[in-house]
Amino acid sequence: MTSPARGLRLSYLRHFINSHGGETSFAGKTTAQVCFEFVVPLTKPTELSLVDHVANDPTTASFVAPANWYVSHAWQYLFLETVDSLERFFADRGLTDDAVIWFCVFNNNQHLASSYPFEYWSTTFKDSLATIGNMVMIMHPWNDPIVLRRSWCVFEVYVAVTMGARFEIALARDQEATFLGGIGQYGAFVKMLATIKSENSEATVPSDRDGIFAWIRAETSFVAVDRLIFSTLSTWIKTTLESSIGALSSPVQQAYRWRALGWIYLNDRNCVDAERCFARDLSHFTTLDGRSARLDVASAQVNVGMTRGTLRKPAHTWQPLFESALAVQTELLGPSDREVFATKYSFVAALTRNDLVHDAKTVALDLFDAHRHVYGIASSLTAVVMSLVTEIVHRLHDPRTALRWSRKTAAVQEQFHGSDHVCTILTLQIASAAYLALGRFDEGLALNQRVLATAQRTLGADHKLTLAASLNEGSFLLQSGDVAGAMAILRSVRALCPAANAPVHYKRDAELYLGHAVWTSGDVAAATDHFLAAHRILPGKDTVAAIYRVATADPMARCHLLALVTEAICSDVAPEWWPTNCVLCSKPIRGVLISCAACPKGAFWFCRVCSATKRERLERFCQHDLPAAQLETVLPPRRQLYHDALLTHDGSYKHIESLLDDYATYCNTHDVPPNERLPRPSIPTLNRGWHPML
Known part of the structure; x- marks a missing residue:
């Protein structure tokens, strides 16, 4: 040697x-x-x-x-x-x-x-x-x-x-x-990666293979080796592909090469570079005429629209692209062509991702009707669209419609995929949430336990879907009053999240749910710690609201806690809206937030109208008899800050008068009902007994 x-x-x-x-x-x-x-x-x-x-x-x-x-x-x-x-x-x-x-x-x-x-x-x-x-x-x-x-x-x-x-x-x-x-063919890159599996590699001398495998197991893992090879090959392929484009003389060839590169970037979830490549693809075809070129333009528009929608760019930068593509594809291919269906599906996904859920529902229902007409209900293709509609109505907080769609969808999915398939499990999760939102606790909890058991068995305890089902289980147990059971499963989720590389909102939700559970058990200090941890993980309106609510219940820590979130409260562009829905009407709560003092914390929220007019439905959730069933009212955080400042005995007359003017403007801007506004006579500084000569 x-x-x-x-x-x-x-x-x-x-x-x-x-x-x-x-x-x-x-x-x-x-x-x-x-x-x-x-x-x-x-x-x-x-x-x-x-x-x-x-x-x-x-x-x-x-x-x-x-x-x-x-x-x-x-x-x-x-x-x-x-x-x-x-x-x-x-x-x-x-x-x-x-x-x-x-x-x-x-x-x-x-x-x-x-x-x-x-x-x-x-x-x-x-x-x-x-x-x-x-x-x-x-x-x-x-x-x-x-x-x-x-x-x-x-x-x-x-x-x-x-x-x-x-x-x-x-x-x-x-x-x-x-x-x-070959790389320009759709899916070619993914198929190439699928051929690579280090654990299936061979050696002429069997003992060499055994030695290499033992070394890999000791130093790393086969999955890590495969991921490293994927990453290395992906980088090389992207560099080689892009550098080859300039040598092509045909604009069409260049466009297809940019398109292939865009799909490779998209496979890597790099939407920024994918959009760049798809935009270059589109720019080459816009100079060409003819039926084929028009269809290529439409395909390029869909790809650009899809990536911009994924990147949450303004709707005016991608929505017209989808609409233009659909018009051309429908004209040239017919309304029932698979290309038209695929474009509508991508359009719905972009609308949903950007919270344009009502628009998404309109397109999704149209897509479902077309699939039902072409393929029938008992079709795997129709099942995909039904799943999309189910997710949308769930996002719209319409539990009755969500339950109806999820049950229909799950039946078709079980027929084609089986009851343990991930698509079926996802749909059943929505059904369980709908049951609980309708106050049908026994059915919802039983279904979620089935989902959780299936996910744990088929996917493992640390899989994202299993963690989601576990979070739901913790929330459902809390709603049903099993605080100890809720805390046990939520703590297990929190422990699994770091190793599972769970989405950040899972980690936040585990802390929020735990906060409500320990608060229900009477430990306000521990609840505060969990809410603050959630805010550090992923600050947002829901974490601010949780900290604010616990602050109103803890006079000793009130000033300190409110100081931590005052900036976020004052910068909220929708200060009268809560980040939660009324369990009776399923609509986002605006104005005062109402809950039962005896129910588990964070379990059930009611809007003012429903709490006053739907007592029979309210009792599906809150089953406490008077006087235990004491409904508590919490003002929106921004309004409460105004009330605190106006009701203080500190401050000059001029300052409080100016603050009252600001408060009046706030109330008028956000349509605060007159009977909920702080009346002038209740403000101490403006109504004290005094005389200018004293």
């Missing part, structure tokens, strides 16, 4: 080929065949590695130099194709004269290779990579690379990237043409 620092100049590859009869002698031969038919006989007299053999011959010693590129490849590759890949790679980078390669066929002593154990080879590769610092991988074919099905090559990629080595990919001329032609 030669020193890892030594290699052969790139030019030696041609010298080696020419000295053995030229390319005709190597045609159709793999690297493995070249090793045993040429390298082994050539080095037999000295029984050295080819690098050492060449170094010891004065006529060829000049080909040996410190290696600066490590070559990763599969021995099943055609040798000439590997040479072409390397020559093109280094020529494109102006490195032909400088490249000195560490090539295992040449660097390893092939006469002794079978006698070395795994530990020797793993150390050799790691030391060589650490010394050289650059690795180029030969990747053939691009969409199912053999090299990544070899355990040693997977090992090399992981070591190179984790050690900070430069990692590049080389393709032969015909392979690059195939790559650039």
Whole structure:
């Protein structure tokens, strides 16, 4: 074995080929065949590695130099194709004269290779990579690379990237043409990634595979290795694809190349670069005429609209694109074409994401009617749209409609996917929430427990869907009065969230729900701590409202807590609206917030109108008899701050008078009912007994 620092100049590859009869002698031969038919006989007299053999011959010693590129490849590759890949790679980078390669066929002593154990080879590769610092991988074919099905090559990629080595990919001329032609096909990139699974890789020597796998399990995981390879290949493919666009002469070809690149970025959830690519795609087609060009423009408009909607850009930057695309597609393809359906689906998703839920419902119902007409109710395609409608009506806080849709949708989903499928579970979650919103606690809790058990069994305790079901379970138990059960499951969710890399709003909700649970148990201080933790995790109107409510219940901490959220309260553009809905009418609560003092904290909120006019329905939720059922009224935070300031005994007459004017403006602006406004006679500073001569 030669020193890892030594290699052969790139030019030696041609010298080696020419000295053995030229390319005709190597045609159709793999690297493995070249090793045993040429390298082994050539080095037999000295029984050295080819690098050492060449170094010891004065006529060829000049080909040996410190290696600066490590070559990763599969021995099943055609040798000439590997040479072409390397020559093109280094020529494109102006490195032909400088490249000195560490090539295992040449660097390893092939006469002794079978006698070395795994530990020797793993150390050799790691030391060589650490010394050289650059690795180029030969990747053939691009969409199912053999090299990544070899355990040693997977090992090399992981070591190179984790050690900070430069990692590049080389393709032969015909392979690059195939790559650039094939990558533009929809889904080609994702299909290529799907072929990579390090745990399925193989090695010629079974003990080598065992050693590599043991090392991966000890150092990291197969999933982590796959993710690293995905990321590395993705970066290379995106760079290569974008740099190739300028060489294309046809605007149509350039547009398709930009579109393919946009989908790759979208697969990486990089919507910023995806939008950039889709916009370039659109700009090329807008200069063309004809039916095909009009449809291409429509497709590009959908892609731009979809990414802008995902990025929550102003609706005027993407909504007209969807509308224009739908008009063209409907005209040229017909209203029942799958392309039209796909565009409407993307349009609904964008509207929903940007809280334009009423508009989304209109389009979604139209899409459902079309699917029902074309495919019928008992169709997996119709089930997808039904699921979309179910989610929308749930977002609109319409529990009766949500329950009706979720039950219909789940029935179709169970028919096609089974009761344990993730789509079915998601729909049943909505159904359980609807049951509870309607006061049907036994049915809702039983259904959610079924959902939770299924998610835990099929997805695991730390899966996002399982965590969501667990949060729902904690909330439902609290609503039903099982405070201890609620706290137990909510604490388990909070403990799982960090390791599960859960969405930040899950972590916030776990703290909020725990705060309400411990508050119900009588520990106001602990509730305050949980609400403050939720506010640190993800500050928003719901965390501000929770801190405000507990502040009103704790006179000792009131001033301190209100000071923490005063800025957020005063900057609220909708200060009379609460971040919660009335459980009776399902509408967002505006104005005073009403709850029962004896019910679990945060369980049931009522608006003023419903609490006064729907007593029978209220008793579905609050089943306490008088005097326990004491309805508490809480003013909106901003209004309460005005009341606190006006009712104080501090402050000059002029200041309080000015503040009262501001308060009147606030009440008029936000339509505060006259009977809820603070009357002037109740303000101490403006109505004290005084005389100017005293």
